[in-house]
Amino acid sequence: MIVRYGDQEVSCLVRQTAAVTGRIRIHVYPNGDVEIEAPANKQSNEIRAAAQRRARWIFQHRNAAISARQLATPREYVSGETHFYLGRRYKLLVYESSTKPSEVKLLRGKLEITVPVADRAAIKRRLNSWYSVRAAEYLNTRFSEVTERVSWLDRRPPLKLMRMKTQWGSCSPNGVIYLNPALVRAPRHCIEYVMVHELCHMVEHNHSRRFFDLLDAQLPGWQTTKRELDSLAELILAGND
Ligand SMILES: [Zn+2]
Incomplete structure (x- = not known):
């Protein structure tokens, strides 16, 4: 049985128990497999509807399980990874x-x-060389678009890609923006957030109140995006060795 959430989908194993009453239970295993356990009297459309209602929960747990496993195992560069x-x-x-x-x-x-x-x-x-090429291409194009939207700049500041262990980006005192090429592994809106954050530093070089006012005005709701990026940080930076 396929369960979908956004553009993700997972094939779930359905196991019907001998019990004739009771709830439909969903299990997410450490390898990311999903099993739906349903009493014998439940029809498949009922089971499907119950699973679909919990799709968000299923994918949160499944993604967390897969991420934890990936972190625990070094990259092997084999099919299936x-x-x-x-x-x-x-x-x-x-x-x-x-x-x-x-x-x-x-x-x-x-x-x-x-x-x-x-x-x-x-x-x-x-x-890695493929990722470098894609990072240079994507980040440069996106950076131009984001810069154009920012009112305090009349031209694009110099952009340099630099591998960093713990940072996504930085802005030097003389106005050069550095971005971590590992960002190309992160979702698009997270990349945009890092760019806007660094561009705000062109005006405010610290994390002052004025800096956050500028960021809020430019990218309302950036906090959710930052949390998402933070939760992926270890996983994405770990893949960038
Ligand atoms: Zn900053």
Whole structure:
């Protein structure tokens, strides 16, 4: 049985128990599998409706379980492993070919990588270079758009991408904006938040009241986005080794 939430979906195992009364229970296992346990008298449309009503809960728990597991296991760069791109999880598919050119493609929700020799180091190197190219392209384009919306700038400040262990971005005293290329793994609205935050520092170089007034005016509700990014930080930065 498929349960959907937003653009995510999961195939759930339905297990009907011998009991003829009782509630429909949903279990999310540490590997992210979802099982629906229903008494024997429940019809499948009833079970589906009950599961769908709890879709938000299911995906919150499932994503948390998968994230915890990913953090606990070092990246192996093998087929089946998931990697983030613009906030979505893509399943890695590794192809070994001595004749096809080495490449990385995003296709139908999968991240397909072709390498001449499928060893961990080679795949990691190829994938990281793909992420670097995508980061440079996406972050530069997006930065231009965001800068244009900001009223206090009449031209785009210089942007540099710099790998950082604990920060998403910074703004130097002479007005250069630094962004962490690992951001390309985060959702689009989180990337926008980091850009606007750093652009506010062009005016207010500290986290003063005036800084937050500016940020509020520019991006109302940024706090929710910041919390979302914070919750992903460890996971995304860990994938950026
Ligand atoms: Zn700041």
